[in-house]
Amino acid sequence: MIKYIDEYRDKELVLKIAAEIRRISSRPLRFMEVCGGHTMAIQKFGIPSLLPETIELLSGPGCPVCVTDRKFIDTAIAFSRLEDVIITTYGDLIRVPGSSSTLDEEKGKGRKIRIVYSVLDALEIARENPDSKVIFLGVGFETTTPSSAAGITNATRMGLNNFYLYSSHKVMPPAMTALIDEGVKIDGYIAPGHVSTITGTKIYDDIPEKYGLGCVISGFEPLDLMQSILMLTRQKEREEPKVEIQYKRAVMQEGNIKAQKLVEDVFEPCDDWWRGLGVLPGSGLNLRQEYENMDAAKAIAVEVENTREDRGCICGEILKGLKTPSDCKLFGKACMPGDPVGACMVSNEGACAAWYRYKGT
Amino acid sequence: MCLSIPAKIDSIDGEMAMVSVGNVTYKASLQLLDDVEVGDYILLHTGFAIQKISEEEAAETLRIFEEFEDLNKQLDDEEKETGERIV
Amino acid sequence: MGKEERIRLGHGSGGKLTHELIDNLFVKYFSNPELDRQTDAALLRLPKKQLAFTTDAFVVDPIFFPGGDIGKLAVCGTVNDVAVSGANPLYLSAAFIIEEGFPLKDLEDIVKSMASEARSAGVSIVTGDTKVVNKGHCDKVFITTTGIGSLPEEHLHISEGMNTVVGDKIIINGSIGDHGMAIMSARNELKLNAPLLSDCASLNGLISRITSVSSNIRFMRDATRGGLATVVTELCQGKDFGVSVSEENLLVNEGVRGMCELLGFDPMYVANEGKLVLVAASEDADNILKAMHDHEHGKDARIIGEIVAEHPGKAWLNTAVGGNRIIDMLAGEQLPRIC
Numbered sequence: 001m002i003k004y005i006d007e008y009r010d011k012e013l014v015l016k017i018a019a020e021i022r023r024i025s026s027r028p029l030r031f032m033e034v035c036g037g038h039t040m041a042i043q044k045f046g047i048p049s050l051l052p053e054t055i056e057l058l059s060g061p062g063c064p065v066c067v068t069d070r071k072f073i074d075t076a077i078a079f080s081r082l083e084d085v086i087i088t089t090y091g092d093l094i095r096v097p098g099s100s101s102t103l104d105e106e107k108g109k110g111r112k113i114r115i116v117y118s119v120l121d122a123l124e125i126a127r128e129n130p131d132s133k134v135i136f137l138g139v140g141f142e143t144t145t146p147s148s149a150a151g152i153t154n155a156t157r158m159g160l161n162n163f164y165l166y167s168s169h170k171v172m173p174p175a176m177t178a179l180i181d182e183g184v185k186i187d188g189y190i191a192p193g194h195v196s197t198i199t200g201t202k203i204y205d206d207i208p209e210k211y212g213l214g215c216v217i218s219g220f221e222p223l224d225l226m227q228s229i230l231m232l233t234r235q236k237e238r239e240e241p242k243v244e245i246q247y248k249r250a251v252m253q254e255g256n257i258k259a260q261k262l263v264e265d266v267f268e269p270c271d272d273w274w275r276g277l278g279v280l281p282g283s284g285l286n287l288r289q290e291y292e293n294m295d296a297a298k299a300i301a302v303e304v305e306n307t308r309e310d311r312g313c314i315c316g317e318i319l320k321g322l323k324t325p326s327d328c329k330l331f332g333k334a335c336m337p338g339d340p341v342g343a344c345m346v347s348n349e350g351a352c353a354a355w356y357r358y359k360g361t
Numbered sequence: 362m363c364l365s366i367p368a369k370i371d372s373i374d375g376e377m378a379m380v381s382v383g384n385v386t387y388k389a390s391l392q393l394l395d396d397v398e399v400g401d402y403i404l405l406h407t408g409f410a411i412q413k414i415s416e417e418e419a420a421e422t423l424r425i426f427e428e429f430e431d432l433n434k435q436l437d438d439e440e441k442e443t444g445e446r447i448v
Numbered sequence: 449m450g451k452e453e454r455i456r457l458g459h460g461s462g463g464k465l466t467h468e469l470i471d472n473l474f475v476k477y478f479s480n481p482e483l484d485r486q487t488d489a490a491l492l493r494l495p496k497k498q499l500a501f502t503t504d505a506f507v508v509d510p511i512f513f514p515g516g517d518i519g520k521l522a523v524c525g526t527v528n529d530v531a532v533s534g535a536n537p538l539y540l541s542a543a544f545i546i547e548e549g550f551p552l553k554d555l556e557d558i559v560k561s562m563a564s565e566a567r568s569a570g571v572s573i574v575t576g577d578t579k580v581v582n583k584g585h586c587d588k589v590f591i592t593t594t595g596i597g598s599l600p601e602e603h604l605h606i607s608e609g610m611n612t613v614v615g616d617k618i619i620i621n622g623s624i625g626d627h628g629m630a631i632m633s634a635r636n637e638l639k640l641n642a643p644l645l646s647d648c649a650s651l652n653g654l655i656s657r658i659t660s661v662s663s664n665i666r667f668m669r670d671a672t673r674g675g676l677a678t679v680v681t682e683l684c685q686g687k688d689f690g691v692s693v694s695e696e697n698l699l700v701n702e703g704v705r706g707m708c709e710l711l712g713f714d715p716m717y718v719a720n721e722g723k724l725v726l727v728a729a730s731e732d733a734d735n736i737l738k739a740m741h742d743h744e745h746g747k748d749a750r751i752i753g754e755i756v757a758e759h760p761g762k763a764w765l766n767t768a769v770g771g772n773r774i775i776d777m778l779a780g781e782q783l784p785r786i787c
Binding site: 008223 | 364365366367369382383390392393394395402404406407408409411412414415416418419421422423425
Binding site: 014 | 696
C-alpha cells in the first residue's frame with residue numbers, strides 16, 4: 001500500500017463517480033487537460049472508457065518537451081560537441097528530434113551527455129569535474145522551475161564556477177489563454193495539479209473571468225481525475241464557471257510561497273516560442289542579469305546549425321486540440337514512437353505517443 | 362513536468378531528508394519548504410520536496426467520495442418527487 | 449590459479465595461459481564427461497529427433513546485482529529459452545569475451561555461479577571459448593551461451609501457440625518487474641536505495657511440473673526484455689483472437705511499485721528473468737496452478753487473463769479502477785520520466 005496513492009485508486013469509488021457523471025451529463029462537453037502527467041494518467045487508467053459518450057477529453061500543450069523549440073535541442077547538441085562540456089538532462093529530452101540528430105544519438109557517438117533525475121545530481125557532477133563545463137538543460141513548467149532556481153543558488157553557495165543552466169522553462173497560463181484566443185472550443189480546463197502546488201490558484205483567475213470557462217485543479221489518481229471531471233461537468237450544467245481545487249491535499253490557494261520567491265529571485269519572464277503556438281508574450285523564463293555568468297546561452301559561445309522544420313507534421317494543431325493524432329498523415333507511418341518526427345510522439349506523454357500506446361493506429 | 366509522488370519523511374539532516382515511497386528510499390532536498398517534520402508526507406519532484414501533503418484534506422477528499430452513495434440516493438428520490446433534474 | 453590476479457591478453461591467445469585458465473577455472477567448475485574430454489567440439493548423443501536450439505548474449509551492467517550475476521543470468525536465460533518451447537534443456541556452450549585487466553577473482557565467482565546454476569537446472573556446459581580484448585574494447589565481460597534441448601513431438605505447437613483458442617487462460621508464475629528494477633537500483637545512477645532482488649531463475653523444473661499435469665499447454669514464453677506487456681502483445685499479434693489482462697490480478701512487489709511510481713515506469717514493461725507466461729486450456733487451469741504452487745518458482749502463480757474473441761490481434765487491459773485500455777508494444781527503452 002503506497003499511502004496517498006492507493007486510496008485514490010479504489011475501484012468502487014471510481015465507479016460511483018462514473019455513475020454520477022453519467023447521471024448529470026446532459027449534453028456534449030469537451031474538457032482539456034494541459035499536463036503531461038494528466039495525459040498519461042488518463043490513458044493509463046482507461047479513464048475515457050469510464051465516461052459517458054457525451055464527455056470528450058482533449059490533450060493540450062501540457063508536455064513541456066513537446067512544446068520545446070527544435071532550436072533548443074540543436075543548441076544542446078551543439079554544446080555537447082564542445083570538448084569541455086558535460087550535458088546533464090532529464091530523461092524526457094533525450095530522444096526529442098533536433099534538426100539532424102538527438103541527444104540520444106549524440107550520446108551514442110560518445111558525447112558527454114548524462115541523464116539525471118535532479119539538478120542536484122548535475123551540481124555533484126559539476127563539483128566532481130572542475131575542468132568541465134556542466135550544462136543543465138532546464139525544461140519544464142512551474143513545477144520544475146523552482147528546482148532549476150535552487151540549482152543556480154546552490155551553485156553559487158557551493159562556489160561552483162563551472163555550472164550552467166540552459167533554460168527553456170515556460171509558464172502555463174499564457175498557453176491556456178492563447179488556445180482559447182485561437183478559437184479552440186472547450187468547456188473547461190482540467191488544470192495542472194503540480195504546477196498549482198507551486199503557483200496556487202491565482203494564475204487561473206482570468207480564465208473564468210474573461211472566458212467563462214471553469215478550471216478545476218486536479219490530482220493524478222483515477223479518483224482525482226474523475227472527481228475533477230464531475231466538478232467541471234457540474235460547473236457547466238449549472239453555468240457557474242470558476243477556479244476550484246479538487247487536489248486539496250497538495251494544493252493550497254496561495255501555493256508554495258517560498259518556491260515562488262526563489263523563482264522570482266532567479267528568473268524573469270520573457271517572450272518564448274512554443275511549438276504549435278508560436279511566440280507567446282511573457283511565457284518563458286530567463287535567468288536574471290546577475291546570473292548571466294551561469295546562463296549557458298550567454299556565457300558559452302557555440303555555433304548552431306539552421307533549424308529544420310518538418311513537412312506534414314501537425315504537432316502544432318494537435319497540441320491545440322484542433323486535430324487528433326489519427327488526423328496526421330505521418331502518424332503510425334513516418335512518425336512512430338520508435339522513430340518520431342514531431343515532439344508529440346517523442347515524449348511518452350505527448351498526445352501522439354499516448355494515443356499510439358493506448359489506442360493503437 | 363508533473364511527475365511528483367507522495368513520500369514520507371524518515372529523517373532530516375539540515376536541508377536534506379531521507380524520504381520513502383513504500384519501501385524505496387531516496388535523498389531529497391527540503392530547501393523549497395519550511396516547517397517540515399519527520400513523519401510528514403511531502404510531494405517529491407525531481408529531487409525536491411515541493412509541498413506538504415495535508416492529511417485532513419486527503420481524508421476529506423475521500424470522505425466526499427464515500428458520501429456519494431447517500432447523496433445519489435437522496436438526489437434520485439428528490440428528482441422523483443419534484444420531477445426536476447438536479448445537478 | 450597461480451600468481452595471476454587479472455586477465456591478460458595472453459589468456460585469450462590459445463597458448464599456455466589459455467590452457468591454464470581452461471583447466472583451472474572452466475573445466476574445474478563446469479566438469480562433465482563431454483567437457484572433460486576437451487575436444488574442439490562436444491560430441492553429444494541426443495534422445496529425440498526434434499531439437500530446440502537457442503543462443504543469447506549477456507552484457508548486463510552491473511555484472512553483480514542483488515539476486516544474481518551475469519553468469520547466473522547467462523545460464524538461466526538460455527535454459528529458459530529452451531524450456532519455454534516445451535523442450536528439455538540438456539547442453540549449453542559458453543563463450544566469454546573478457547576485457548584485459550578483469551579481476552580473476554570476479555571471473556571465478558561468475559564461473560562458480562554458472563556451475564551452480566547449471567547443476568540445479570540439470571544442464572551441462574559442454575563446450576566453450578575464451579577471448580580477451582584490449583582494455584576498453586568491451587565492458588568487463590560479455591558471455592554468450594547457446595543451448596540445446598530435446599523437444600518431444602507433442603510440444604511442437606507450443607512456441608507459436610498454434611492451438612490457442614478463445615477461453616484459454618493466461619497464467620504467470622509470480623510478480624513482475626523485479627529484475628529490471630533490481631538492475632536500476634543496483635546501478636544507483638538515480639541514487640535510489642531499495643531492497644530489490646532480481647528474480648533470475650531457471651524455470652525448466654517448474655515447466656516439467658506443469659507439462660506433467662496438463663497436455664493442453666498452448667503457449668509458453670519467458671517474459672524478459674519488454675516485460676509482460678511484450679509477451680501478451682506478441683501472443684495475439686496478427687491472430688484471430690485477442691488477449692484480455694486483468695490488472696487486479698497482477699502481482700507487483702512493493703519495492704518495485706515504489707520505484708516504478710517514482711520513475712514513472714510501468715511494471716508491465718519492465719524486464720524479468722524468472723517469469724513464465726503460459727496459455728492453457730481453462731479446464732486445466734486449477735491443476736496447473738496447484739502444481740505450480742508446490743514449486744519454489746511458482747508460489748505466487750496466478751491467472752492474469754484470458755484469450756478472448758473481442759479485439760482480435762490486440763491485447764487490452766482491464767484497469768484496476770474498472771476502465772480499460774489497449775496494451776501496446778514498447779518502443780525503445782523506458783527512460784525515467786520527470787513528467
